[in-house]
Amino acid sequence: MKRVLREAHAHIFQLGRSLSMLELGGCGSAEQMLDAIADRAKTLGEDEWLLAQGARPQGWDNPSWPGRAQLDQAGGGRPVVAWCFDYHAMVASSSALTHARIDASTTIESGVVELDEAGEPSGLLLEHAALRMWNSVPEPDDAQRRELVLAACRHLIGLGFSEVHDLKAQPWLGTVLSELLAAGEIDMRFELFPLVPDLKASIEAQRAGFDERVRIAGGKCFVDGTLNSRTAWMLHPYADGRPEHPSGVAMMTTKQIDNALLACKEHGLPLASHAIGDAAVRAVLDAIERNGCERTRCRIEHAELIDAADLRRFVELGVIASLQPCHLLADMEALRRAVPDRLDRVLPIRSLLKSGLAPGVDLLFGSDVPIVRADAEDSIQAAIHRRRAGMSESESINPGEAIDEETAWACFAPGSES
Template sequence: MLAPTPPLREAHAHIPAHGRSLTTLNLADCTSIAECIDRIRAESARLDAIDPSHTRWLLAGGIRVEAWIDRAWPTRPQIDAACPSRPAMLMCFDYHALLANTLAFRAAKIADNAPNPDGGVIVRDNHNNPTGLLLESACRLVRESVPEPTPAEQRDITIAALRDFASHGFIEVHDLLTPSWLGPILATMHDDGTLAQLNIRRICLYPLVPDLAHQHAASKSWSRSNVVELTGGKVFVDGTLNSRTAWMLEPFANPLPDHPCGTPLMNEREIADAISTCRAHNVGFAAHAIGDAAVRAVLNAAQSLPRTPADITTLSRAIRIEHAELVHPRDVQRFADLGVIASLQPCHLLYDIEVLERELASRLERVLPIRDFIKSGLIPGKTILFGSDAPIVRPNPQDSILAAVHRRRTTDSPAGSPTQNPIAPAQAIDEPTALRCFI
């Protein structure tokens, strides 16, 4: 075990979603459809007692059907029966799939014959009826219909999240999908001393690029120098490994129909345009890119634009690649050469071992090439940053440190029983180096 840790930085988290996950029904330890339905029924009854007007939605998260006995989602009729009186939204742990009941479909105005949105799937049964399951961008249809938290709820979930980060030793947190209400709440919490009380000293905010102009203008009133700052714009270049929507140079072993190499969400031109938009606002840029094709597209876009030394050395001007779970050997050196930050979450390895071995067995050596990144000139804590992506997984820094050192699940790991074979063992680093990526 490590010695007491110095103050740490959580470089990739979702403060509102993490706070919500700590304050709403968590199904992370659920093991079957039957148990899921039972817990939804109980939550529905609890809400009926405290909210008889049925204005609140039933929200649940943390679902990992891969780990269930049934390895399948419940159906919409099952959720309708368990939660008949209010919209219900059950979120997959990775936030790239969700299950909604009929009232939630209605609130989101999704007709039974609605076409799939761009980059998303409304899953259907043999009779062509929606099963309730929505994938990728289709999730947004329902997610955006959930009522915004009230100001009191916003404050409660923000405090719940920050208290949890602080309990793990974090004094700095980066939020990688910032809604417009978060900056103002944090400014209030700075001014009334709540942030200091929680021992949170710096929060860097990254709204989506389409939201940037609006939030940039508003940040004049809520930005607090070196404490609460609009640091950059965020984009999604691909999906996730678990849903096989990460954008790969070579096909998955068991790909989704019509998507052998996953689902690119942006092309190089669009990525370059987004970088330019961030630059025009004098802020940095963060791209969600999990597959090796997505990572390459961001590097190509970065290379296509002229940059000054200041663009490369200051976080508030930097280009960051978030996740970079698979990187082609030819692209590793390009991070250092282009001054691109690798923002990594080694803890995800602990959860992804099965899907990696099943889908990418022929190129596991490309997974999280941390040692090669360091050899190529990236600096732990400066240009390699570690985070957790909470609430996707818990924000315990030990998980990432142990994953970076052992490259497999040990007896101290969350997410299942210990595994034997390390993933890309040549990329293992030592504990002090892994810790530095948090400092």
């Protein structure tokens, strides 16, 4: 029997973009990477950008990135940017660097422009320097956008999803999805959560006419950072935190969370808050209580750590827990280093269900694709085994919070109300 699934946390346009990029994960050397780039370049228009991702030089016998001159040659002089698999580094060709106005004299806070022996950029960019480059890549035009969104939807349909929630929906996304639905190119349901500042424009677009299978379902905000950068906001310091923010980073003040809630409420909509650390989760629950937003179907996205004192508050305040258990598979080592004393607080799925949340109704599973792949099997594996396939039971993270397979699939079941 083929299951019908809901992906409760996706980024549709970014997925389409990442599907369209040259994948370098299979390359075992700089030479192979350059060959792959040269092959792709042949399929592109003269000045068309060549975007690639997934390179893993760390796994090569010679772990050096190809240089800028090699990229220029392989790419036929066109702008080329190629991400490392972890999105913290990239290499860029000469014309790409020129386009981004990055040269030997460029300094970028929290970023590195590596120089070669001649004192010129080698092509390798780290952290914020890589981001500067990426942000200067031209945005796809309307026709390309439509194709990227369509490719993403087809990819998700192929994985069994009939309903998708986009948790940072661009104001134009609902219109493009509606066109694809009306043209009969796809048939699925969408709930869109634009960033709170984009809500107004998104609702105006909806008023202009969406397909009945698309709706603006709430606003989105970011209350903290991420676990891997130790910026998820925790109640207790990390075991290996950064001196400048030992317990992570609160990216919003109490007042700002209140305002985000109220801005959504004004439109009769709930707020979906990115909150990974237990302090961020508590701050959101507090705000929902303080502002009388109980039972408005506000959502907390991620909630990787939840303090015991806050467990019952989800059901008491009518808050939806939108979880991505699949991240546990990638984060196991990071969690052991970061919160070794509080692994029992990591993704307490069983306790949340026991407190009264119903799978597929107010406890939802998703993936955060394209940060990780959207395959539901990954979250099922994490939810029932709490470890990667092939690992021994003793390596599981917080195994007391494991749930059975049927319940795990139920967290992917599309809602009856939609």
